[in-house]
Amino acid sequence: MHEKIRQSEYGGSKNNFHIERHDDTLSVELTYPPRTSDNPNRQVRYVEFDQESVRASDGIRVSYDYERDGYVIEQASKFEWDAADTVCDRDWQEVAFVQAWGRDTRDDDDAED
16 A cells, blocks of 8 residues: 655745655655754754554654764653643753664665766
8 A cells, every 4th residue: 555645845835745655654754854943934854753552652753963964863851841831842852863874785886876
């Protein structure tokens, strides 16, 4: 089964992402996500993953770090706030970094072809 759920609008649109389903996998692809938090078009920069099931878990948030050339995985540390709190900061903190192309088995000559 293959289903396109949303197609990116590209350009400066705030809807800069594709979402597709391939059998039991949900694929999310950001198209040209902003490099910094200076983001006047409010484009998507982060993807959050969580699950709703009998066994509760906290989610993770993934973004791309252009300086280090890889993916940052963050976890929140706060899940409850006072009723008057209008910000509800989850205090996302980096817990892992995954180097882009870190598992590429091609040698340098193959990568240039």
